[in-house]
Amino acid sequence: MSIAWYLAVSAIVFCTGAFGVMVRRNPLVVLLCLELMLNGANLSLIAFSRMWGNGDGQVLAIIVMTVAACEVCIGLGMIVAIHRRRLPIDVDELRELQG
Amino acid sequence: MTTTYGWLVLAFPLLGTLITGAGFKKLPGRSAGWIGTAAIGLAFLAALATLISLQGHTSDHRQFVSSLWNYASTVGIDAQMSILVDPLSVFMILVVTGISTTIHLYSVSYLDEDKGYARYFAYLNFFVFSMLLLVLAGNFLLLIVGWAFVGAASYLLISFWYRRTTATKAGIKAFVINVVGDVGLVLGTYFLFKHTGTLDFLKAFKAAPNVFTSGEGDVTAGCLLLLVGAFAKSAQIPLHTWLPDAMEGPTPVSALIHAATMVTAGVYLIARMHPFFELAPAAQDVGAIIGCATLVIAATIALAQTDIKRVIAYSTMSQIGYMIMGVSVGAYAAGMFHLMTHAFFKALLFMGAGSIIGAMAGEQSLDKMKGFKKAMPFTFACFVIGGLALSGIPPFSGFFSKDEILLVTGERGGWHWALYVLGYFGAFMTAIYTFRMIFRAFYGDPVQEAKELEGGHLHTLLSPSTPRPARSRTPTSASPGPTT
Amino acid sequence: MSSLLFFIAAIGVIAGAIGVVTLSNPFYSVLALVAHLLSLAVLFLLLRAEFVAAAQVVVYAGAVMVLYVFVVAYVGDEEQSLNGGLTRRPRARSADGRKLSGAVFAGALLVELLIALLGSGLKAVEGNGAPYAPGPRAFGTPAYIGNLLLTRFLLVFEAASLLLLIAAVGGVVLARRRDGLNEEEHDRDRLTPLDILRPHGTGTMVEGVEGLALAHARGTADPEEDGGASRAPVVGGTQASGGGW
Numbered sequence: 001m002s003i004a005w006y007l008a009v010s011a012i013v014f015c016t017g018a019f020g021v022m023v024r025r026n027p028l029v030v031l032l033c034l035e036l037m038l039n040g041a042n043l044s045l046i047a048f049s050r051m052w053g054n055g056d057g058q059v060l061a062i063i064v065m066t067v068a069a070c071e072v073c074i075g076l077g078m079i080v081a082i083h084r085r086r087l088p089i090d091v092d093e094l095r096e097l098q099g
Numbered sequence: 100m101t102t103t104y105g106w107l108v109l110a111f112p113l114l115g116t117l118i119t120g121a122g123f124k125k126l127p128g129r130s131a132g133w134i135g136t137a138a139i140g141l142a143f144l145a146a147l148a149t150l151i152s153l154q155g156h157t158s159d160h161r162q163f164v165s166s167l168w169n170y171a172s173t174v175g176i177d178a179q180m181s182i183l184v185d186p187l188s189v190f191m192i193l194v195v196t197g198i199s200t201t202i203h204l205y206s207v208s209y210l211d212e213d214k215g216y217a218r219y220f221a222y223l224n225f226f227v228f229s230m231l232l233l234v235l236a237g238n239f240l241l242l243i244v245g246w247a248f249v250g251a252a253s254y255l256l257i258s259f260w261y262r263r264t265t266a267t268k269a270g271i272k273a274f275v276i277n278v279v280g281d282v283g284l285v286l287g288t289y290f291l292f293k294h295t296g297t298l299d300f301l302k303a304f305k306a307a308p309n310v311f312t313s314g315e316g317d318v319t320a321g322c323l324l325l326l327v328g329a330f331a332k333s334a335q336i337p338l339h340t341w342l343p344d345a346m347e348g349p350t351p352v353s354a355l356i357h358a359a360t361m362v363t364a365g366v367y368l369i370a371r372m373h374p375f376f377e378l379a380p381a382a383q384d385v386g387a388i389i390g391c392a393t394l395v396i397a398a399t400i401a402l403a404q405t406d407i408k409r410v411i412a413y414s415t416m417s418q419i420g421y422m423i424m425g426v427s428v429g430a431y432a433a434g435m436f437h438l439m440t441h442a443f444f445k446a447l448l449f450m451g452a453g454s455i456i457g458a459m460a461g462e463q464s465l466d467k468m469k470g471f472k473k474a475m476p477f478t479f480a481c482f483v484i485g486g487l488a489l490s491g492i493p494p495f496s497g498f499f500s501k502d503e504i505l506l507v508t509g510e511r512g513g514w515h516w517a518l519y520v521l522g523y524f525g526a527f528m529t530a531i532y533t534f535r536m537i538f539r540a541f542y543g544d545p546v547q548e549a550k551e552l553e554g555g556h557l558h559t560l561l562s563p564s565t566p567r568p569a570r571s572r573t574p575t576s577a578s579p580g581p582t583t
Numbered sequence: 584m585s586s587l588l589f590f591i592a593a594i595g596v597i598a599g600a601i602g603v604v605t606l607s608n609p610f611y612s613v614l615a616l617v618a619h620l621l622s623l624a625v626l627f628l629l630l631r632a633e634f635v636a637a638a639q640v641v642v643y644a645g646a647v648m649v650l651y652v653f654v655v656a657y658v659g660d661e662e663q664s665l666n667g668g669l670t671r672r673p674r675a676r677s678a679d680g681r682k683l684s685g686a687v688f689a690g691a692l693l694v695e696l697l698i699a700l701l702g703s704g705l706k707a708v709e710g711n712g713a714p715y716a717p718g719p720r721a722f723g724t725p726a727y728i729g730n731l732l733l734t735r736f737l738l739v740f741e742a743a744s745l746l747l748l749i750a751a752v753g754g755v756v757l758a759r760r761r762d763g764l765n766e767e768e769h770d771r772d773r774l775t776p777l778d779i780l781r782p783h784g785t786g787t788m789v790e791g792v793e794g795l796a797l798a799h800a801r802g803t804a805d806p807e808e809d810g811g812a813s814r815a816p817v818v819g820g821t822q823a824s825g826g827g828w
Contacts (some may be wrong), residue, residue: 006630009593013697015598019689020604023682023699024627028609028655032616035599035647040622042635043596050630055722059633059731059739065638066743067649067718070750076654077757083658168738 006047015038025090027082031075039070101152102165105184107145108192109231115224123217132207135220139203139227142198150189162301164237175296181333183237191234191367194439198359198446199227206351206452209457219259221353226252232361234367238298239288242368246284246332249279249361256356257348259465267420269344276341278332284368285321290321304374308520311378322375322382329386331364333419335393337546342416346408353408358415358449359442366422366438370431377429386427388455391518391525394420402535405465407452410536414489415445415486417525421504424518430507437500444488444497451481455540459548465536470545474552481542486537487509490530503527589629595622620644631723642738 015057020033042061049057083089116137119131126134135218153161166181182188203223210219229252251274258270288298294310294317295303311318329335334342334357345357356362369376369386376383394417401413418441425434455471455478456463472479488495491502505526509519545553599619603612620643627636720726732740 005589005593006626007700008697009626011693011700012597013695015689015693016600018692019685022685022688024604024607026657028651029603029612032609032612032651033604035616036603036619039620042639042818043623043626043788046627046630046632046635046819049632053722055727055731056736058632058723058728059736061632061635062638062728062732063736063739063743065643066747066801069642070746072647073750073754074651076650077754079658080654080758089658170738 003051007044009019010040010044010047012040013037013043017097025092027075027091027094029081030091031072031092035068035072038064100150101163101184102182104145104149105163105165105182105192105235106167106187107151108142108196109182109235111142111145112224112228112231114138116221116228119217119224120221122219123221126217129207129211129467131217131220132203132210135224136200136203136207137530138224139196139199142227142231143193143200146189146192149184150193153184153186153189164299164301166237170240175179177238177298178240179238179299180387181237181299182241184235186522187367187370188234190435190439192231193402194442195227195230195234195360197221198442198572199355202351202355202359202446202450202495205354206349209351209453210349214467215259219256219349220254222255223258223352226256226356226361233364237266237300239292239300239303240298243281243285243288243469244318246328246364247281249364250274250332250536252283253345253356253361256352257345259348259352263347265344266347267359269341269347272508273341273345276331276338279338280328283327283331285322287324287328290317290324293317297529300371307374307378311375313378314380316377316379319379319381322372323385323464325368325372325375326382326386329368329423330389331363331365333362333367334416334428335365335389335420335423336396339393339397339416343409343412346406346412350408350449350456354449354453357412358445362415362419363422363442366419366426366434369426373426373431373583375504376427383427383429387515387518388423389425390422390427391521392420393417394424395521395526395528398525398532400406401532404532406463407455407465407468407536407540408449408463410465410532411445411448411452414448414529415441415534417447417529421501421522421525422524424508424522425504428508428511428515428518429506433503433507437497437504440488440500444485447481448485448489451478451485454478454481458552465539468540468546469543469549471549471552472541473551475543482537486533487530487534489533491526492530552572585629588625592622592625593630595619596626609655610652613648613655616651617644617648620648633723634725634728635723 017030017033017036020036021030024030025031026081041063045057045061045064047057049055049061079089082094087094115135118138119126119134123131162183164181164183166179168180170178170180172178173444203220206219206223208215213219226249229245229248233242233249236242236245254274254277256268257273258267259264291303292298295306297303297306307318317514327338331338342357342362346353348356376386377426384515397413397417397420401410404413406409418437422434422437422441425437427429454475455468458471458475458478461469462468484495488497491498493499500523505519505522508515596619599615599617599622602615603619606615620639624636624644625637627633627639688741720730
C-alpha cells in the first residue's frame with residue numbers, strides 16, 4: 001500500500017478526534033478524543049518515517065506517546081480533584097478554575 | 100565571547116525563576132524580590148558586555164550566531180538551539196533588561212505583604228527570560244518558542260490575583276488572542292520556509308532575494324501571516340481587545356509587559372523579518388494602514404476613558420501603532436528608537452499610576468482622583484515628565500522618535516501622506532488625553548486621600564473623628580488578596 | 584495479503600475512533616479507544632515499526648488505558664448522548680448548534696488535509712517507502728530506536744524523562760485530599776521542593792502515614808524550630824493529615 005493510504009487514515013482519525021473534542025461534554029471523553037488526535041499524528045509520523053527510511057519519525061512517535069501519557073496523568077488527576085469537590089463533570093460548566 | 104555574554108543574558112533570568120520558584124515558601128521576607136531583581140540586574144550587565152564586545156567590528160561583521168545543541172537535523176529541517184547576537188537583538192536586550200531591572204526594583208516594595216510574593220517574582224523572571232529568548236533567537240524555531248512562552252507568562256501575570264473572576268477572564272482572553280497570533284506566526288514561518296528551505300535567520304535572509312521575486316504570492320502570504328502574529332502580540336486592530344482588560348494584573352506587570360516589552364514583540368518581528376517584508380510591498384502597506392488606524396482609534400478611545408490604567412493602556416496601543424507604521428514603511432531605525440523611548444516613558448507613567456493607585460487604596464477611577472499635586476509632588480513630576488515625553492514635546496525623548504517616524508512616512512510619497520497627516524492628528528490627541536489625565540488627577544480641590552497624605556502619611560487616620568470614605572476596593576498589596 | 588491486513592486494521596482504527604466519539608457511556612468510549620489502539624498497532628507493524636507497535640500495545644493500551652479505566656470507574660458516571668442531554672441533569676444549553684458547527688469544522692479540516700496529502704502535486708507521498716536492509720539493527724528494531732535515542736535525540740529523550748517526572752509528581756499533588764480554603768494551616772503544611780533537602784524527623788512510616796505533627800506527639804520526630812509549626816514530609820502524609828494547598 002502506498003503511504004498515501006496511511007496518511008488518509010491518519011487524517012480521518014485526527015478529524016474524528018477534533019470533532020469529538022468540540023462536541024463532547026464529559027471531560028474524560030474530551031481527553032479520550034485528544035488521545036485520538038495524538039494517535040492520528042503518530043500514524044502519520046510513522047508513515048513518513050517509513051517513506052524516508054530513517055527512524056526519526058519513530059523516535060518522535062515514541063516521544064509523542066510519552067507526552068500523551070504525561071498529559072493523561074495530569075488531566076485525570078485534575079478530573080479526580082474536581083470530582084472530589086463535587087463540581088459538575090461537564091466542560092461547559094467548568095469554565096473558570098479558581099483556587 | 101560575544102555570544103557567551105548572550106547566553107549569560109539568557110541564563111540569569113532562568114536561574115532567577117528557578118530559585119524563586121523552588122523556594123517560594125522558604126524565602127523570607129523580601130528576599131525573593133531581591134533575588135529576582137539581582138538576576139535581571141546581572142542580565143543587564145551581561146547585555147552591556149554584549150554591546151561593548153560588538154564595538155570595533157565593521158558593519159558587515161556584527162552578526163554572531165552560537166548554537167548550543169543540534170536539536171533535530173533531519174529531512175531538510177535544521178532546528179538548532181541557536182542565538183543571534185547582532186545590533187538589533189542587542190538593542191532589544193538592553194531595553195528589556197534595563198526596564199525590567201527598574202520594574203523589579205519597583206515591585207519589591209509594591210507587592211510587599213502580598214501572599215504571592217515569590218510566585219510573582221518567579222513569573223516575572225520567567226517572562227523576562229522568554230522575552231530575551233524571543234529577541235535573541237537565531238532561528239524561527241526559538242522565535243516561536245519565545246513567542247509562546249511570552250504569551251504564557253502574560254497569562255500567568257494578568258491572572259496573578261487568580262481569585263478575582265475579572266482577572267482570570269482577562270487572562271484567558273489575552274491568551275486566546277495571543278494563540279491566534281501564534282497560529283499566524285507558525286503558518287507564516289511555513290510559507291517562508293517552503294522556499295528558503297532553512298529555519299536559520301541569517302541563511303534565510305541571504306536566500307530571500309534569490310528565491311522570492313518581489314510581490315510573489317507566497318512571500319506576501321507569509322508576511323501577511325507574520326503580521327497577524329505581530330498584531331495579536333502588539334494589540335493592533337482587530338486583535339487589540341485583550342490589552343485594556345490586561346490591566347487587571349498588578350501595575351508593575353502592566354508597566355513591564357503591556358507597555359515596554361511584550362507588546363513590542365510584534366514591532367521587533369517586523370523589523371527582524373525586514374528582508375522578507377521588503378519583498379512583499381502589499382504586506383508593508385497593510386502593516387502601515389493598520390498601524391495608522393490603530394493609532395487614531397486608540398487615541399480617540401483614550402480620550403473617553405475614566406480608569407487611569409486604561410488611559411495609559413490605550414495610549415500604549417496608539418504608540419505601538421506608530422511603531423508598526425514606522426517599521427512597515429521602512430523606517431526601521433526610527434520605529435525601534437520609538438520603541439525604546441516609549442518603553443521608558445510608558446513604564447514611568449505606569450509606575451506613577453501605581454503610586455497614585457496605592458495612595459487611593461486601590462481606586463483606579465479618574466473620577467475619584469483630584470488634587471494630588473501638593474500631596475505627591477514626586478509622582479506629579481514623574482507624570483509631567485512622562486506626559487511631555489509621550490506627547491512629543493521637545494527636548495523630551497518622544498519628540499525625536501515620533502518626529503522621525505512621521506518624517507520618513509511623509510517622505511515615502513504617494514498615498515502615505517494620508518498616514519502622515521493622521522499621524523500628526525494622533526500626536527495632537529495624544530497630548531490631549533495625556534494632559535487630561537494629569538490635570539484630572541493632580542489639579543483641583545484635593546480629595547480626602549490627598550488631604551490625608553499632605554500632612555504626612557495617614558496622619559488623619561489616627562484621629563477617630565475622621566470618617567473613612569467607603570470605596571470598593573480592588574486588591575492591592577495591602578488588602579487581603581488571594582493566597583499563593 | 585498486506586493490503587487485506589491494511590484494510591482490516593484501517594477499518595478497526597476508524598471504527599474505534601468513531602466509537603470513542605459517539606458512544607454515550609464513557610466506559611464504552613474507553614473500550615472503543617483500546618480497540619482503536621490495538622488496530623493502530625497492527626498498522627504500525629505494517630509500516631515496519633515493530634518497536635513502536637509493541638510500545639503502543641504495552642504502554643498506551645496497557646498502561647494509559649488502564650489508568651483511564653480506573654478513573655472512569657471512579658468518576659465518569661454521567662452519561663451523555665450525542666443527541667440529547669444528560670440523563671441525570673436537564674441540559675443546560677442547546678448542543679445542536681455546536682454539534683453542527685463541530686461537524687462542519689471537522690469536515691472542512693478533513694477535506695483540507697486530504698487535499699494536502701493526496702492532491703496531485705504531491706509526488707513525494709506516492710510509493711511504498713524507502714528500501715531497507717534487514718539485520719539485527721534494521722529499521723524499526725529496538726536496537727535501532729535505542730541507538731537513535733541515545734545519539735541524535737539525546738536531548739529529546741532527557742527532556743521527555745524530565746517531563747515524565749514532572750507529570751508523576753504533578754499527578755500525585757493534584758489528586759491529594761485537601762480540606763478546602765483553610766489557609767492558615769495550609770501555609771504551615773505546604774510542601775515545597777526545598778523540603779527534599781531538609782530531613783524532618785527520621786522518615787519513619789509513622790511520619791509517612793500520619794504526618795509529623797502526630798509523629799512528634801508520639802515522640803519519634805525531632806522537635807521543630809519555630810514554635811511547633813509542622814511540615815508534612817515529602818512523601819506520604821496525604822491520607823490522614825489535613826495539610827493541603
